[in-house]
Amino acid sequence: MLGIDTSAQSGAVGMIDGEQVVFSEQMKIRPGGSEQIPALIAETLDRTGRDVKELELITVGIGPGSYTGVRVGLAIAKGLAYGLGVPLVGVPTFNALALNGPADAKLICTLARSRKGEVYAALYRPDGGGMAEVIPPTIWTVPELATALKEKGQPVLILGEVLPEVQAELAMVLKEQAAFGRGAENVVDGVHVARLGLSYWMATRENQLDTVLPLYLRRTEAEVRWEERGCRADVPG
Amino acid sequence: MLCLGVETSCDETAIALVEDGRKIRSNLILSQIDKHQKFGGVVPELAARCHLEVISRLTAEALQEAEVAPEAIDLVAATYGPGLIGGLLVGLSLAKALSLAWKVPFVGVNHVEGHIYANFLAHRDLEPPLICLTVSGGHTQLVLMPEHGRYELLGQTRDDAAGEAFDKVARVLGLGYPGGPRVDRLAKTGQPTLTLVQHDALAGTYDFSFSGLKTAVVNLVHNLEQKGEPIPVADVAASFQRQVVTILMDRTFRALEENNVKTLALSGGVAANSELRARFAAEAEARGVKLYYPPLALCTDNAAMIAACGYFQWLREGASPLALAANPRLRFEPPLVGADKNSL
Numbered sequence: 001m002l003g004i005d006t007s008a009q010s011g012a013v014g015m016i017d018g019e020q021v022v023f024s025e026q027m028k029i030r031p032g033g034s035e036q037i038p039a040l041i042a043e044t045l046d047r048t049g050r051d052v053k054e055l056e057l058i059t060v061g062i063g064p065g066s067y068t069g070v071r072v073g074l075a076i077a078k079g080l081a082y083g084l085g086v087p088l089v090g091v092p093t094f095n096a097l098a099l100n101g102p103a104d105a106k107l108i109c110t111l112a113r114s115r116k117g118e119v120y121a122a123l124y125r126p127d128g129g130g131m132a133e134v135i136p137p138t139i140w141t142v143p144e145l146a147t148a149l150k151e152k153g154q155p156v157l158i159l160g161e162v163l164p165e166v167q168a169e170l171a172m173v174l175k176e177q178a179a180f181g182r183g184a185e186n187v188v189d190g191v192h193v194a195r196l197g198l199s200y201w202m203a204t205r206e207n208q209l210d211t212v213l214p215l216y217l218r219r220t221e222a223e224v225r226w227e228e229r230g231c232r233a234d235v236p237g
Numbered sequence: 238m239l240c241l242g243v244e245t246s247c248d249e250t251a252i253a254l255v256e257d258g259r260k261i262r263s264n265l266i267l268s269q270i271d272k273h274q275k276f277g278g279v280v281p282e283l284a285a286r287c288h289l290e291v292i293s294r295l296t297a298e299a300l301q302e303a304e305v306a307p308e309a310i311d312l313v314a315a316t317y318g319p320g321l322i323g324g325l326l327v328g329l330s331l332a333k334a335l336s337l338a339w340k341v342p343f344v345g346v347n348h349v350e351g352h353i354y355a356n357f358l359a360h361r362d363l364e365p366p367l368i369c370l371t372v373s374g375g376h377t378q379l380v381l382m383p384e385h386g387r388y389e390l391l392g393q394t395r396d397d398a399a400g401e402a403f404d405k406v407a408r409v410l411g412l413g414y415p416g417g418p419r420v421d422r423l424a425k426t427g428q429p430t431l432t433l434v435q436h437d438a439l440a441g442t443y444d445f446s447f448s449g450l451k452t453a454v455v456n457l458v459h460n461l462e463q464k465g466e467p468i469p470v471a472d473v474a475a476s477f478q479r480q481v482v483t484i485l486m487d488r489t490f491r492a493l494e495e496n497n498v499k500t501l502a503l504s505g506g507v508a509a510n511s512e513l514r515a516r517f518a519a520e521a522e523a524r525g526v527k528l529y530y531p532p533l534a535l536c537t538d539n540a541a542m543i544a545a546c547g548y549f550q551w552l553r554e555g556a557s558p559l560a561l562a563a564n565p566r567l568r569f570e571p572p573l574v575g576a577d578k579n580s581l
């Protein structure tokens with residue numbers, strides 16, 4: 001099983017063989033360069049003495065995150081899955097990221113960069129080795145997110161590659177209620193993507209090769225503007 | 238040698254299978270034009286989204302249509318520039334992953350060079366040395382191709398591309414978009430009797446200029462409008478087109494003669510213009526030059542030309558690195574030869 005995620009500043013690939021971790025690699029892909037992930041996969045397979053033809057399932061993070069980054073991940077996953085004739089499963093990136101947190105955490109909030117002043121965030125509760133979704137991936141302003149987390153009244157571990165000023169703002173509101181992930185904890189692990197994808201596949205047997213879509217959370221600006229114009233035209237008078 | 242081509246640089250998702258760089262086994266193009274029309278132009282983010290949604294299905298269909306099993310494919314080629322970055326990345330990433338899965342070489346292709354190779358698909362007897370005139374909405378270039386993969390720039394436009402000038406003139410005449418085919422159609426009903434520009438400022442060089450001609454049309458139309466006189470749109474279209482083709486012919490046939498080349502290939506969307514084709518054909522016949530141009534379907538963006546170009550590139554240079562980066566501003570700039578000829 002191969003897991004890929006290219007939604008954030010670091011790209012991740014991981015391979016599992018049953019319970020065994022074959023490899024877990026991460027590389028800086030921002031700004032630009034996510035199209036270099038196939039070279040990383042090729043080198044890593046070589047180094048670990050594995051053959052691409054051994055792969056039986058391709059799994060990929062669908063975001064939220066950088067639109068372009070997520071699309072590159074999906075295009076790579078589609079090429080591999082179609083090329084190898086194996087199924088493809090899309091995995092919510094935040095669910096995989098939350099698995100970086102300890103099983104005894106009360107709440108885990110996953111974050112990713114969005115436009116200026118906004119973040120993507122979701123909230124999870126560790127649950128029997130997995131993650132139960134408390135709040136699905138949503139776009140937030142930082143003050144809104146801080147308020148929502150404060151209202152939960154429980155310690156929350158915050159994971160994800162976010163800007164220092166976002167972290168500072170959350171820390172200011174949440175004080176000792178919040179803890180922040182360190183280093184690699186903030187980067188998706190390709191192995192978690194592969195494990196999640198495998199359990200989805202076992203449960204559904206649904207090959208998403210032609211149907212998997214990025215979790216955009218937002219339409220294109222051109223579409224939004226066009227619809228706003230359309231609405232105004234509908235107003236009588 | 239079977240090559241899969243992938244093209245996603247603008248608003249067309251295209252996949253093709255080409256044998257030995259010459260024979261099209263399948264050539265599928267999914268245009269997104271209806272998705273962008275209401276916005277009055279291509280929306281890059283929307284284009285990238287559309288490419289990703291259809292690309293795996295289109296790849297499967299291209300193999301089915303060619304009746305080819307994945308194991309039969311020897312090479313994967315994809316456009317890596319120039320174009321819209323979001324779309325380029327989708328096609329390039331898919332192509333790299335396919336090459337990894339199939340364990341076949343990957344080749345990154347320059348889209349502009351790809352257009353030249355449309356001719357090698359349409360004409361299996363075509364071989365360099367040749368001179369290629371590329372005329373499209375983005376390019377007007379006269380290139381000497383002594384052998385595959387070697388190019389020498391003879392001349393190019395100093396302002397507008399020919400296709401750009403056609404579009405602007407069509408707009409001024411109220412013909413709408415796309416301008417080229419509409420000017421072409423209207424010109425058939427008019428007389429090319431109007432002198433729009435007195436003299437050709439770049440005569441004697443291999444370079445082109447179309448902005449003076451375009452401005453002359455704009456001024457003529459405005460003057461008539463101000464005087465309240467009717468605009469002879471068909472005559473204007475015919476006169477404009479006549480002069481554009483005359484300039485293109487002058488440079489091209491002089492280049493053929495001065496470089497002692499007997500083969501001429503046309504590429505790009507404007508190569509579909511009916512007056513251009515007819516007059517180039519007559520002149521080529523008179524001078525003993527062999528003239529080639531691609532059918533209309535291969536003049537516009539497609540993946541077969543990328544596969545063909547990729548195949549010949551692989552023969553010469555081998556595979557591209559798997560880490561090749563997409564380059565939205567990639568240039569096609571062969572070295573300029575005989576620069577003295579163009580310094581006026």
Ligand SMILES: [Zn+2]
Pocket residue numbers: 348352537538
């Ligand atoms: Zn093109």
